[in-house]
Amino acid sequence: MSSKFDTYQKRRLKSSYFSVIISIALVLFMVGVLGLILLKSTKVANHFKEKVAINLFLKDEVSKKEIRGFTAFLEKEPFTKKVIYISKSQAARDYSREIGEDFLTFLGKNPLKNGVDIYLKADYVTSEKMLALEQRFQKNAFVADVTYDKPLIQLLTKNIQRISFWLLVLSSFFALIAILLINSSIRLTIYSKRFNIKTMQMVGATKSFIRKPFLWRSIQLGMLGALLSLIGLAIIVYYVDKYIPALELLKDYITLVYLVSGVVVSAFLITLISTFFATQRFLNLQTDELYY
Template sequence: MEKDNKSKKKKKLGSYPYTSVVFSITLALLVIGLFGLLILHTNRLSELIKDNIELQVYLDKDITDNQRIQIQKTLSSKDYASEKDDEVQISFVSKEEAAEDFIKETGEDFSDFLGENPLRDAYSLKISPEYQNSQKLDSIQQDIEAINGVFEVEYQKNVVDSINENITTISLLLVGFAVILLLVVIILINNTIKLALFSQRFLIRSMQLVGAKASFIQKPFLGRATMHGLISGIVASASLYALMQYAYSEFPQLENLYEPEKILILFATLLFAGAVIGFFSTLRAVKKYLRMSLDELY
């Protein structure tokens, strides 16, 4: 019985206290996943904001229906016109509809004291994201105003400039934080695995002394590390999904930022990152102990 108990306690090559390793990798991957989710939602939010950037194209008052239809065809054929589901994002607002909206918002009917409707028929044209900077929008404005029957083109220039500046600043900050976070996570996982393998250093040396090749010694460690990395990735992905569902239930508006394809890619990335980081951190740690002298092992 004593021999059996001793054999059970006997260390096997490649075995180490993996619970702390899996926990550390899972925690690190969860942090990366949360940050990745923040980046995805930020990008989606910026896309939604840019989708609402549009030009107001006001038409001449004496324009005919045929001229108006021709202007719509001309605007729809432009490269800068935004498309969604193969349809150009353009809408027509008559001066009567504009007057009704104005009365609803202000409660005042200007026709009572002006005697006529001073508003104009207009088109709202959404612009593709690649054309959404001040220089290009100014050029587009001039291009549309040159169309026969167009009175004036307006857009909120200050809002566009502010959106572009804020998006650029946020993107740079997120990239900087992502790089720092990735370095911290790699160092954390690397140190955790190195400490976990510390208990195996004499067994590694014993295998060397009996003539075992480095590849033979590394194989069980690398196999377990890859498996533990995958397990950590699965647990981190499941935890991230649970947190997402909780956040969406508490703040339903966030569901507008949900992109299932990109979320699946994020989960797959976590699995891949867990396996790769676990593999190479373990490889580095094992190689370190293989190169150590006997005195350095103590």
């Protein structure tokens, strides 16, 4: 009879451990997916920002040699991502292609100017910084005019700030849910052993001695849950990279390191802290309070 009861208890204990691992894995997977979105949102935002260009139209009297020197100078500027020189003849061909007819046959001459498109690094694509660059280039002796899409910059900045804010709020919410769910799972597991804890305490075992195996077991369960969640995240990353290659997920080693580190550290800290306080609670209970 005792043997059957022990077998039942062991089976029940394994089932409890399994449910804890699955709970941790599911919660960490959910948080990991949201963390991945949060980490990649910056890259996606930067990708769109770096498509924005400031258009410099050069004066007619600027020579080709001066233009080469000017573009070489711009390429070395800290705000520059890429510089593209567009000659007035190239600009005329592009414009004729857009309107579907050769406008030069009507005008007799090319009214367009040589231009330089400066694609900026993401950090410089803000209304304030681009206005400062515009004012700077307007004072340049080679530049006749400076243009860029101001409404687009304002809209882009506003939307990126709004999306980043709500992603941060959502991430914080799910992180809180993760902590509560994992904490509840671990507390239930320790609750089932509250009588063992009190028995060990009654025979003279110290609190640290009693707590140690619970902490170690919870950390092991947390790491197993983290491993399962990382396997799920690896599958997600693989398929996202396959169908949306522009994100370059598999090549973005920094993001992947942050993601893996975040999941593992979260699993370790949450299980460690939850187990510590759960065991502390039962260690401080009186014997008659264990039945409530």
